[in-house]
Amino acid sequence: MENVQTPPKQIVDVLDQYIVGQNEAKKAVAVALRNRYRRMQLSPQMQEEISPKNLLMIGPTGVGKTEIARRLAKIVNAPPFVKVEATKFTEVGYVGGDVESMVRDLVENAVQLEKQAAYKRVNADAVKQANNELLKLLVPAKKKENNQNDMQNIMNMFSAMQKGETPDINAGQQEELTDDIREKRLSTSDKLRAGLLENEMVEIEVPDPSQSNVGNNNMLNQMGIDLNDSLAGIMPKKMITRTVSVAEARDVLTRQAAETLVNSADLYHDAIENAQNSGIIFIDEIDKITGGSSQSRGEVSREGVQRDILPIVEGSQINTKYGTVNTDHILFIASGAFAESKPSDLIPELQGRFPIRVELNDLTKEDFVRILTEPNNALVKQYIALIGTDNIKVTFTIEAINKIAEIATDVNHNTDNIGARRLHTILEKLLEDILYEGPDMQMGEITITEKYVDDKVGQLAQNKDLSRYIL
Structure with missing residues (x-):
C-alpha cells in the first residue's frame, strides 16, 4: 500500500x-x-x-x-x-x-x-562512487602536490562552499599511483564486489552531528529561516573521523555521493x-x-x-x-x-x-476481546512474543481473555473511561510476576486461566479505591 x-x-x-x-x-x-x-x-x-x-x-x-x-x-x-x-x-x-x-x-x-525517491534513482551511480572511495581507503596511495597554485586551491574551496558542499582539503594533492598500488586495488575491487571485505574496518569522515543544531533560533525557525543552512553557504561543515566497517562505510559514502548527484533546487x-x-x-x-x-x-x-x-x-x-x-x-x-x-x-x-x-463509539466488552486477539499487533500477541524471548511459552485461555475484557469494561465504567488503554495497565499488572521472574525460569510453559486473572487483578478491580490507583 x-x-x-x-x-x-x-x-x-x-x-x-x-x-x-x-x-x-x-x-x-x-x-x-x-x-x-x-x-x-x-x-x-x-x-x-x-x-x-x-x-x-x-x-x-x-x-x-x-x-x-x-x-x-x-x-x-x-x-x-x-x-x-x-x-x-x-x-x-x-x-x-x-x-x-x-x-x-x-x-x-x-x-x-523526495530525497528518498531521488537517492533511489541515482543509487547505482552513488554506489559506484562509494566503492571507488572505499578502494582508496582500503589501499591508500601516496599523495603528491599538483601544479595548481595556492590561489586556485582557495578558489576551488570557496566555490564548493558556495554550492553548500564540503570543500576538499586535499584538493591541492593528487594520488601517486604505482603499479603495485594499481594491482592491489584491482584485487581489492574484486573482493569488494564479492562481499568478502564487509567486516573490514576503515576510517571515514562524516559531518559532526553535534553541529546540526548550532545556531538554531526559535524566532528564526518560526520565520522559516534555518540559520544552519545560511551558515553552510559561507563556512564548511565540521567533520569528524569514524572507524566503521566497510558495509557501514559504503552506506555513508553512498549517501554522500547521492547528495552530490541530486539537484537540490528541483528536489525542493x-x-x-x-x-x-x-x-x-x-x-x-x-x-x-x-x-x-x-x-x-x-x-x-x-x-x-x-x-x-x-x-x-x-x-x-x-x-x-x-x-x-x-x-x-x-x-x-x-x-x-x-x-x-x-x-x-x-x-x-x-x-x-x-x-x-x-x-467514534465507546468500546464494549466484545470490542476488548477482539482488540486483545484479532489485530496484527494485538496486545496478547505482543506479550506472548515478549515473554517468549525468555524461552517461556505463554498461552491464554478464551475464558481468561473474556475475564480481562470484563475487568477492563468494569474499571472504565467505575472510574475514568480511557478506552483500550485500560488493557495495557491490566495486562502489565497481570503478567508482572512472569515478566520479573522470566529470565530466571530459563524455559517452560504457562497457561493464563480465568482463575489466574481473577486472582491477580480481579480482586483489585472489585476494590474501587485500589482499582482507581492501580488499574
Missing part, C-alpha cells in the same frame, strides 16, 4: 488489521484520501476549485482516533503526513509553538520523501508541490483549545490559537526554508474527545472548515 491511488475499501481493509470497529471513521478517512487522487486527475482549472473536505473525529479517549492517524501515516507513505498536538501551540505574541510550524513540519516530511520544488497537493496534517486534541475546556481556563487564550489555525486551514501562504507553501489544498484531519466541551464550542469559522464529522 503506497499511495492515495489505493481504493477506499483496501485502505479500510488495512486499518481493520490494526483497529477494531469504528467503521464510519475508517470509511470517511479512506474516502478523503481517495478524493486527493481523484482531484489530481481533473483539469488544472477544476483542481483549483475543489477544496479538501476536512474531517473532525469525535470520540472518547482510547477508542482509536490517534491510532487511525498513526496507521494512516504508514499506509499512505507517499503523501507527506504529519501529526501534531493542538495543545503545543500558543497564541501569537506568547512564548511557545507557532501554528505555522505544522506546515513547515509537513514540508520537511515532503523533502525527506517537487517537495513543495507534493506537500501542497497531497499533504495531510492530523491535529490531535483539538478539543483542548475550545473555550469550554477547563484545561484552557487561566491559560493563554485558546480561542486565539483557533484564530491562528483558521487561516492555515482556510488557505494561506506560509514561508519555509525551502520556499513558500500554499495550504489551500492540504487535507486537515482533527480529532478530540470533547469530554468537557463540544464541537460547537469551536469558533464558528473553524467549525465550518471541518464539514465532515464522524463519531
